[in-house]
Amino acid sequence: MENRTKGESQMKSQLFEQDKMEKEGVAGSFLLQNRHTLKVELNGEVYAKQGAMAAYQGNVEFSFHGGGVRRMLKKVISGENVQLMKVSGRGEVFFSDFGAEVQIVQLENDSLTINTSNLLAFESTLQWDIKMVKPGMQMLAAGLSNVTISGTGLVAISSFGTPFVLQVNEPTYVDVQAALAWSSSLQTDIKSTFKVGSLIGRGNGESFQMLFTGDGFVVVQPSEAPRLPRRG
Numbered sequence: 001m002e003n004r005t006k007g008e009s010q011m012k013s014q015l016f017e018q019d020k021m022e023k024e025g026v027a028g029s030f031l032l033q034n035r036h037t038l039k040v041e042l043n044g045e046v047y048a049k050q051g052a053m054a055a056y057q058g059n060v061e062f063s064f065h066g067g068g069v070r071r072m073l074k075k076v077i078s079g080e081n082v083q084l085m086k087v088s089g090r091g092e093v094f095f096s097d098f099g100a101e102v103q104i105v106q107l108e109n110d111s112l113t114i115n116t117s118n119l120l121a122f123e124s125t126l127q128w129d130i131k132m133v134k135p136g137m138q139m140l141a142a143g144l145s146n147v148t149i150s151g152t153g154l155v156a157i158s159s160f161g162t163p164f165v166l167q168v169n170e171p172t173y174v175d176v177q178a179a180l181a182w183s184s185s186l187q188t189d190i191k192s193t194f195k196v197g198s199l200i201g202r203g204n205g206e207s208f209q210m211l212f213t214g215d216g217f218v219v220v221q222p223s224e225a226p227r228l229p230r231r232g
Contacts, residue, residue, distance in 0.1 A: 022092075030104050030121070030154040038095040038102045038121060038156045045088035047128070048095055048121035058091015082116050082130065082147055095121050100158035111150035111184035114157055118180050118221070123153035131184070148184050157181055161222035168216050173209040177224045183216025 022033070033039040037054060040046055047065055065084040087093055096102075097120055105112060113131055122128070131148045149155050163180055166172055173191060182188075189211040212218050 035101050036099050040093045042091050042093050045086055045124045046121055047084050048087055050083040050085045052095045052097055054094045054096045056093040060089040060091045062087055097158035100160045103157050105155050109152050111148055112181055113146050113148045113184045114181045116147050118157045119147055120156040120158045122149055122155040125153035126151040159221040163219050163221045166218050168212045168218055172212045174220055176208045176210055178220050179210045180219040180221040182218040186212045186214040186216045
């Protein structure tokens with residue numbers, strides 16, 4: 001008869017294969033637990049999208065992060081819907097965004113503008129602010145909401161589908177729901193195509209595209225975020 005160590009599990013499943021077990025990182029690091037989950041080795045504080053916490057271990061606290069009076073005023077004026085929480089303490093925190101793919105970007109004294117719905121988490125060493133694309137157009141171009149992250153540190157963004165990157169060296173047009181992130185140095189505008197919107201939009205006949213000019217890049221996602229109630 002086979003001897004079994006007391007408390008040792010004999011359960012067998014593909015769930016327990018090594019590629020699905022918790023990944024190990026150093027304190028303060030961002031790493032991919034898998035394509036759809038960000039693991040943060042928390043040692044201090046980070047900021048993340050409200051409702052994005054999937055699991056955590058250790059001594060971790062969550063609190064609302066409004067960004068101060070100046071940014072609150074920008075939210076009201078621009079119609080931007082930036083909903084962040086501060087995550088502080090020591091432990092491991094796992095973030096996800098309805099099964100979207102997760103990308104980690106290292107900023108080195110640089111800045112990146114991100115569609116607010118795609119911003120998953122960023123280190124507290126980074127600064128954030130609301131960037132208006134075109135005053136008066138935000139409410140018309142539904143879903144257009146942008147945050148600029150700048151400084152040195154790690155930022156994680158979510159993408160619904162595997163993204164691709166376009167180098168901008170000529171006028172570049174991207175559906176407002178597909179524009180995930182772009183160089184903050186680029187000039188942006190909104191192009192309206194009411195007459196042909198039902199022909200070129202990817203969903204319900206969108207009639208707005210973002211126009212990018214200058215020298216930089218734009219990251220494009222192939223699908224829109226699911227219209228599900230926010231968690232948390």
